Amino acid sequence: MPAPAEKTEPQPLLTLSGVGKRFGEFSALSDIDIAFNAHQAHCLLGENGAGKSTLCNLVFGIHQPTSGVMRLEDAPYAPANPRDAMGHGVAMVHQHFSLINELPVIDNLLIGKKFGRLNRKAEAEKITALATEFGLDLAPFEIVGDLSVGQRQRIEIVKCLMQRPRLLILDEPTAVLLPEEINSLLDVCRRVAESGCAVVMVTHKLAEIARVADRVTVLRGGRAVAHSAEPSNDMDALVRAMISREGGAGDNRNFGVSALPPRNPAPHRGPRPEAMQIDNLSFVDEIGVKRLDSVTLTITEGEIVGVAGVEGNGQSELGSILAGLSRATSGRWFAAGREMTAAKPRQITAAGVGVIPEDRHLVASIGQLSLADNLQLGRMQRFARYGLIDRKDQREAASTLMQRFDVRAPDSQSAFSTLSGGNQQKAVLARELTTPNLRFLLAAHPTRGLDIGAIEAVYTFIRQAADRNTGVLLISSELDELLAVADRIVVFYRGRIIGERPASSDNRDHIGLLMSGKTP
Incomplete structure (x- = not known):
């Protein structure tokens, strides 16, 4: 009987070192050190205004850091804009959808991605196969405006997965979903991570973290105040870090x-x-x-x-x-x-x-x-x-x-x-x-x-x-x-x-x- 294969440690895909972001006199992020690993789902936990969305926007090229460096695998990473980030294999599902309600699903997915003569049937088959691979139910020819919020979010996720990204960011993805849709989305996150992608999910819902997270970073007042590689076991400590000023060095707000x-x-x-x-x-x-x-x-x-x-x-x-x-x-x-x-x-x-x-x-x-x-x-x-x-x-x-x-x-x-x-x-x-x-x-x-x-x-x-x-x-x-x-x-x-x-x-x-x- 062959010996079981040794479990390999996940490798950092994206590393942030000393990253900060200021908007005028306001410091939104300060001295962020964090690594996002391939094959893992990494949740960013924190109250509103903690800096979670700002951090995601830096990684996706919407903003640029004021200080610190980012490295993608072993190369410097400094995206000038979202298109640049996508060219490096980084995709992001935003809180607010960017779909055209009057068009069918397939046209929304192909806008800006295909040029010239299109075989819509062949493209629909490819998209359906991709969606099925990750457990996403998709009807390519339905009109987007006729779909539920959860179904529209699936379209946004498939749009990102069509790029076969190395890192997928989801900013508060469950905020507008029904309970059964939340469960489905968390299953998708696990599948995407298991495929080899690094998944970064912004949330403040503890049940979601217990369900999907391999790692958790707590942000408070723009600083990373706690990390956990065993979030299910560390939930009490994570909550204390989120709500206690003792957890946030330098945060004297209270x-x-x-x-x-x-x-x-x-x-x-x-x-x-x-x-x-x-x-x-x-x-x-x-x-x-x-x-x-x-x-x-x-x-x-x-x-x-x-x-x-x-x-x-x-x-x-x-x-x-x-x-x-x-x-x-x-x-x-x-x-x-x-x-x-x-x-x-x-x-x-x-x-x-x-x-x-x-x-x-x-x-x-x-x-x-x-x-x-x-x-x-x-x-x-x-x-x-x-x-x-x-x-x-x-x-x-x-x-x-x-x-x-x-x-x-x-x-x-x-x-x-x-x-x-x-x-x-x-x-x-x-x-x-x-x-x-x-x-x-x-x-x-x-x-x-x-x-x-x-x-x-x-x-x-x-x-x-x-x-x-x-x-x-x-x-x-x-x-x-x-x-x-x-x-x-x-x-x-x-x-x-x-x-x-x-x-x-x-x-x-x-x-x-x-x-x-x-x-x-």
Whole structure:
């Protein structure tokens, strides 16, 4: 009986050494050392803004590094653009598809690849054989616009595989897929890796990493803070690296909360009234994926409840429903005893609910308008005089808010878009925290993109609101901030609340385990 063949160690196909990328004064990536091996699937894990997509764009030639070197096998690799990268055998499936919906599948696949007279039947047979080789179901002559999102993504993958790439990058490939489509895609990733290709997949979903990854690199604040060659066994450590500032050398983003004194809520006789109640809330998105699953939560007046969880586990959908931007599929929710389940944003505000959405530019402000206008969005009727706006009265009110909340700008007539990120966020806070009869505040990622001083200011204002008996739901991917600011923390996983703990540093590891889906 012949001796079993020795298992050979995977060889690095692409190596990055000391790679960094700056956009002006902003450092998106710093000192990245990483190797992507042939025959392996390598997952890049990290929260939004960690630098995952930037790293992929460097490898694919969309951007060029500011520092460091890349080597493909044993030769220098510095693609000037995506076409150059593809010429070196590097392909990328982007988050957003680049298909022409009016054309059939085969025409989308052959655009730019075939010239002259085409035998469409012969080409369709080749494409079908390639798709079948990797377990992809493809109908070459169907119109793309008639296909599901998952089917369109298969086309994008086949388009890349037609090049027979040495390295395939998939940037957040499962973000828009149904559960069964996700399983199919992960199977494809394994097949592609086993064929000899190096597969790089960007994700923040832990279940996908456990299923497909041979190696994992965790990015945080633009740095590689952890590596694992046994991700299934190291999942707890990977989660801690992703959420803990201790894992990210040089990332001092969360130190803004270190200046906050311990929270000591004022004593209250008897049970506190409810500020907000969620009762069995579920949400199914437009492609049929259940994003929230029977969520029940109560927040009392003066209480700050933090929502922890790896992004993509239903927190954004919950925030959208409570802001009146989405409608729950089932269940109900109440603010200060009033049902808000079917309420519109204006009605929610009138009920005494303040909303700090996670995207202040898209939802919370209008950049072209003045600071004064943004401070009074939704309440301009206060300054109406015989059908006209009393601008003097409005400017005085704006100046009062600017002083109270330390919003720094040349004057209240400055365009909102010209303010720094911190001052924009303080302006949104000023408006929402002065909502008449404020009883409940939704704060979704209120410090994202802010510097240390702005972080401290934002949380000081939120705490002051709680001290005035406002109930607060604080959604954040920064566990350090939740531990420093909240009274208790609930953990979301796959659209459910799977655990709750007091907001104490002693509970950090336990909360990290819950975030990875492990329950006692």
